[in-house]
Amino acid sequence: MHYQNVCLETIVATLPEESVTSAEIEARLEPLYARLRLPADRLEAMTGIHARRFWPRGMPVGRQSVVTGEKALRQSGLDRRHVGALIHGSVCRDYLEPATACSVHRDLQLPGACLVCDVSNACLGLMNGMVQIANMIELGQIRAGLTVGTECGRALVENTIARLNADQSLTRQDVKWAVASLTIGSGSAAVLLVHKDLSRTGNRLLGGAFHGDTAHCELCLGGYDESAGRTGKPLMRTDSEALLHEGIAVGKKAFHRFLEEMQWTPADVQKTFCHQVGKVQQKFLFEELGLDPAIDFVTYPYLGNTGAVALPITAALGVEQGHVRPGDRVALMGIGSGINAIILGVQWNQTA
Secondary structure, three states, X not given: OEOOOEEEEEEEXXXXXXXXXXXXXXXXXXXXXXXXXXXXXXXXXXXXXXXXXXXXXXXXXXXXXXXXXXXXXXXXXXXXXXXXXXXXXXXXXXXXXXXXXXXXXXXXXXXXXXXXXXXXXXXXXXXXXXXXXXXXXHOOOOOEEEEEEEEOOHHHHHHHHHHHHHOOOOOHXXXXXXXXXXXXXXEEEEEEEEEHXXXXXXOEEEEEEEEEOHHHOOOEEEEEOHHHHHHOOEEEEEOHHXXXXXXXXXXXXXXXXXXXXXXXXXXXXXXXXXXXXXXXXXXXXXXHHOOOHHHEEOOHHHHOEOHHHHHHHHHHHHHHOOOOOOOOEEEEEEEEOOOEEEEEEEEOOOOO
16 A cells, blocks of 8 residues: 555544553452452553543443544644545444444534445454545545544443353353453544645655454454343453464564565664553564564553554554654554454654
């Protein structure tokens, strides 16, 4: 993938106020910990995640996506009549039908001549949205597009805690399949891409590459507890060790394709923003890619894994905190269960 006309104009994040520590989650798991004699502080020690955040119970996903989308549009100063695509890319959505993007499009008062849809691809939804919008801009179909999403992790975490405490048959080995579910957090992000003629920042989206290995699509399975009927609650089962190994292998192949496509070397990658999982994943990924972890910006210690919004939230916070400087070549590196990876390259030129 190569782009000559696309700029990453604005990337923004909004975060919930409520923060829940790993210690608090373990306190709620006391019946399980006592029965299996599990050591305290296990969750944070394994993952490096101290806390994650949750939205208020019952908050519609679309409502928060409107807040975040509005923030992106106002920050850019772009006339909304230029927005030709609105893609809602988070795992969480308000309904199966219609697309959550529909209510977001309505409340943002975007033009009727605008592609409106949801994109679902585990933790890569917003990045897939970026690629679709960038392609449309490059082809001359639209002038600008917004990809936005909101993840709500509370229900998954709380339902996982309840199931772990209730099932007396679980062993220590069984509990491993639930660890990833306890790392999930909440957040919201939006990315506005525009034609270079409309850009005020000049942050060029140069291109990228993708790679997938769907032989491992069952290593992380998320859905609903259908045994509870219409009151079914979210559940996720993850083989974390296998997903770590296979995910890094897919990411490494995508990175080599990315370097070849961009005609870069590892030394040309000056800053990175990655999908946020935990300390072990970051350590092994950067070792395999031959990159210095110092060029990376992380949010997992205080936000956990926020799904499809994890990478754009991290990028937005990193930009706010000065991690990226004018002239930096930036790699956005996303890996999602399935297993799929997308890596995009940005020439950062924004001076303020």
